[in-house]
């Protein structure tokens with residue numbers, strides 16, 4: 001844009017108009033300046049030593065004497081307005097800079113520590129048990145939580161009307177489909193698909209119609225083991241359990257078997273471990289006995305083998321089922337199973 005030449009002004013009115021236009025252009029440029037550098041360029045263009053206002057003012061002496069004061073006053077007012085706008089915009093741009101933000105941020109205030117996640121005690125216990133049995137040569141298999149009545153009961157030597165069904169009372173979806181009351185149906189499914197030798201563990205959720213109390217919950221977790229081959233004996237069962245329990249609860253853990261009854265094993269045993277709270281001396285938790293009941297076990301009943309098409313004269317096997325929740329409670333010193341399902345981070349954060 002060519003600068004107006006002062007000599008070219010013919011009247012006071014024309015010159016005042018020129019000043020007003022220059023001022024308007026300057027104010028617009030100031031508002032459009034996005035950075036301090038832009039603003040400095042505007043300042044040099046209008047107020048600099050060779051700036052537009054310098055040129056305008058230079059024309060004043062050449063005006064007739066009676067016109068000089070009015071034009072001079074207008075020019076000074078315009079320059080002052082431009083200067084004020086420049087300063088205001090400068091402050092505005094300065095306030096938007098991080099420098100101003102920095103002043104309100106105290107780097108000495110301690111930071112917020114993020115909460116670290118961890119595995120739930122039931123998951124930890126399940127993973128550890130799976131790992132222990134995997135090292136003993138057991139393969140992990142899974143089955144559905146909704147089961148056929150046949151796999152949950154009949155094939156496990158618990159026919160309809162058998163009183164043992166009361167011990168495994170569960171939730172029926174329809175007449176022949178239920179929420180599994182133990183992980184034993186996974187054994188049936190596996191034996192139907194494969195031939196011996198077999199060594200499997202089946203972990204998972206199971207369901208029973210229990211009212212929640214310190215040691216019962218309608219949903220809980222089991223890990224069940226099954227070994228089938230020729231010449232498997234009770235000694236194999238005892239050695240496997242003893243090794244696994246020592247690995248999970250500690251090398252000083254003792255195990256013992258008491259005669260019991262389960263429809264799917266013969267003979268059957270309840271397996272106790274030395275109390276993890278008192279180490280076997282006797283305390284309130286174990287009722288002074290020094291032992292706590294942990295799981296059920298036994299040699300697979302010949303009727304179960306018949307149900308899946310194995311020859312009971314040729315094969316023998318052992319099975320046991322362990323409550324993962326109960327194992328986690330003994331291991332982590334929890335005395336109420338409901339605490340495992342409350343999801344209270346104050347408890348879970350300590351384990």
Ligand SMILES: [Zn+2]
Nearest residue numbers: 275278283286
């Ligand atoms: Zn005890």
